[in-house]
Amino acid sequence: PHPTSLHSLQDIRNTVGNIPMEWYQDFPHIGYNLDGKKIYKPIRSKDELDMFLEKMENPDYWRTVQDKMTGADIKLTDEQVELVHRLQKGQFGDVHFNPYEPAVDFFTHEVMIHPVTNRPADKRSFIPSLIEKEKVSKLVHAIKMGWIKPRKPKDDTPTYYDLWAHEDPNSILGRHKMHVPAPKMKLPGHEESYNPPPEYLLSEEERLAWEQQDAAERKLNFVPQQFRCLRAVPAYARFIHERFERCLDLYLCPRQRKMRVNVDPEDLIPKLPKPRDLQPFPTSQALVYRGHTSLVRCLSISPSGQWLVSGSDDGTVRFWEVCTARCMKTLPVGGVVKSVAWNPNPTICLVAVCVEQSVLLINPCLGDKLLYAATDQLLEAYAAPEEERVQPVRWAPASPEEHTRGIRLLVHHDKAVKQVTWHGKGDYFASVVADSGNRQVLIHQSSKRWSQSPFRKSRGLVQRVLFHPLRPYFFVATQRYVRVYNLLKQELTKKLMTNCKWVSSMAVHPAGDNIICGSYDSKLAWFDLDLSTRPYQLLR
């Protein structure tokens, strides 16, 4: 035999033990000998060609096998080859084993007349079994009690049949009318296509924005994508999610019928009259009245419409002609002018001016000479009453020097006066004092030089007062309300709610049934006295 195999046969001892040999597959050796040296595998660097040559040349090639333990080639002996052949055929390995030995009949099938054993029969083979009886009685009891039911008969009605064969309108439940069918899912648009027009694809920044958006806020719940061909389209990862969400919507979302507003927005715009139809109204600045050197606080127009009086912080009152803007007169009054009011009676030429603590009655001596002379006469016709009455204010006639300037009467109050206003007839006037007591409002009669305080109780800071132009009513505006007093009956008739924070001014229509209140919070409350105590309209 082969020298190498002989050598390996001599000292073959499995030094590695019973381990999977593939552990040594990549090494040139298998295990170690007693000296600790590697036991090398025989060199087998045969390539295909070598193998082929060996196969052709070696006559024993067919009986050569590789020993996995040592890696060496072993030539099988004839006996071994024989054994292999036998095993391949499915025969026994041992040549001498006969599988077909004659059978020995140990236990015959024939019935013998004598028993094999001498044991007598058990008692239990004669009497009924108690255990079985117990079992049976249990079952019987269970059946009696209905615990065990007989097998159900197979029901062979078809699963599907014509359910709507008899559509009976009467059998529809009443609740069906109330039923709100679930809205259908939105149909897909162009952007959902697998090959959408290019404009529907998201640009880079749109994509980023989409990713950063909250999932609930996104307009599209997917990113539009383009695929070259149908073959390239992948499965949609969120398909099951979407179906599931639809299921949740169907059974968890409250349903409600909502009327969709279907209006043309143009119909909502109110039809206003054209500004052109509302003319004439001033469209451009026509005149400027120059002369005051400081803030102009107040102005008033004479009932004839010819004259204008203005009061200013520079301590003067100026009289102007309206249509020419000419200053007719300048009257220094020695203090800030808070309010001016021209007597509304056209037969009287008189102006009331508030200067600090006093109200001056001035005859401007403008216009018809007869008129203003008559006014002077009217004022001078006053005869002092016999007994002095207690008055809240002090009336004083003007000094001669003041008289030449036009001042006719002075009404001295004990506090600063805020506002003065005339009654329509031109005899009475009212003044407002900056105070917090009940004497904020005073009503004066110029012909009798007589004043009185109409209110017994203070109702808050009075801002403005006004006389009704026709009827005996008196309007008092406090911070938030306008009170309407009847002067004849001397009682409160109405209390108007302005809905403003702080009323600043008030005006009444010449016919007397409409009032407008301005306020510091830039609102305008318009009351119609015939309607309600709330503003007819609140303009901003």
Added chain:
Amino acid sequence: AVTRRLCILKGIYPHEPKHKKKVNKGSTAPRTFYLLKDIKFLLHEPIVNKFREYKVFVRKLRKAYGKGEWGTVDRLKDNKPTYKLDHIVKERYPTFIDALRDLDDALSMCFLFSTFPRTGKCHVQTIQLCRRLAVEFLNYVIASRSLRKVFLSIKGIYYQAEVMGQPITWITPYAFAHDHPTDVDYRVMATFTEFYTTLLGFVNFRLYHSLNLLYPPKIDGQADVEMKPAEGKEYAMDSESYLEKLSALSASLARVVATTPEDEVEMDEFPVEGETAEQMDSRKKEQEALEKHKNLFEGLRFFLNREVPREPLAFVIRCFGGQVSWDKSLCIGATYDVSDPSITHQIVDRPRVQQQVVGRYYLQPQWVFDSVNAKLCLPVADYFPGVLLPPHLSPFVTEQEGDYIPPEKLKLLAMQRGENPGDEESEEEEEEEEEEEEEDDNNKEEEEEEDESEKEEEVKLKKIEEQKTQSNKALPVKVTAGKLRLEDKQRLEQEQQSEEKRLAIMMMKKREKYLYKKIMFGKKRKVREANKLAAKRKAHDTAVKEEKKKSKKARRA
């Protein structure tokens, strides 16, 4: 859980109370509210008892298993309580039309479930039932030719059929294995499916009977005979292979009463009173168009290559009267071979075809879907294999006034009206070949879309430019022409009008103003979006054109 199932089955949904705070005892925490009436209604449901029985059954079964009493287990299993949902279907949908109206979700769900793997997640029987019902429905749609629209989206394929005047839309996923999500409650879905399968079964029964078809469906006799020798098996009725044959969608169904093919009788006309001749005419025209649409692929023979999705294509083609076949090894039910010379269209989805047979078109699958949506057989040139496909548009979008319409849609609409945009295109191509300055029809279209105001502005800008150029010419001479201040009367008038409008809006009531502003905001947003799309398209088109020119130059150089 029982309540949830009941709510799903009976279709009970929560209500939004009028005074949420009052109902919620002063708290504003989000809660769902059901009507007391609804809950009482649920209590009367006989199925509640069945649920209880089932619960008891499960308990007993578990006990028997625990004790190892196998006989008891068998007995219990034999007597497993069952319940039926027939009466609930009838109660929820008292008329058949009601049921059809609500079929969308049922179909989508069944199609989804029928694609699930036969293991895990839910019962195999459910999946098989879903598959059966879905296939039955598809067969009905083919038999009645009621498919109207198809849309290939990235989510799946949308179909819309019109059954008894009701549009029914459903979506099927692409045929891939599902990546089953973990955050989905399959029990809820299974409960829905339970109801939907019952509903769909009854609907299918009724639909089949309305067409005089047998239910459960049977394949038409002669087709059956044709198929049998290939299969070599008998008694295929109950086995799954029969279902497979059905799902091949290639054979027509057996009818209860055999119809003679020459049965086309002119429909009698019943003039409805109060209907003018014009209306009648338009109706008749509509009818004719519909009939034409139904027979779109009549007489065409298709062959599907193995890489195209077989089921949707076979379904669509058969729905419009075409004949279809595929490779024998791909699926059961192939009726003819690739080599058949009578094939007119072969659907391919690969960049190029090696061996082309003369006498048939090789087309990409999109052609079928686009043709169906366009209601006419589109020109095939755009759909050859390897060609860059035209965009696939959604048939569900109907553009209203002011919406953005993609140019492809405009082209399609023109084609539907009977105009031939082909000439224009060829002209365009010629122009490009001659490399003349582009005057594209796309540009024209987009200009049309732009707002009137923009147009005006453009005109104005042009005028100004003209003036500028004139003044530039006049520069060398020191005398400059006095500028003519044109009082633009129109513009003044417009300004005035807008001012008036502004004033009027100021006078609106608060609520109306809010509404008005909301509407106007929505409108503006719409316009903005449309403009954005148009601009994007323009940019894209110019980019493409540049690219083309460059490549052409490169080729010349």
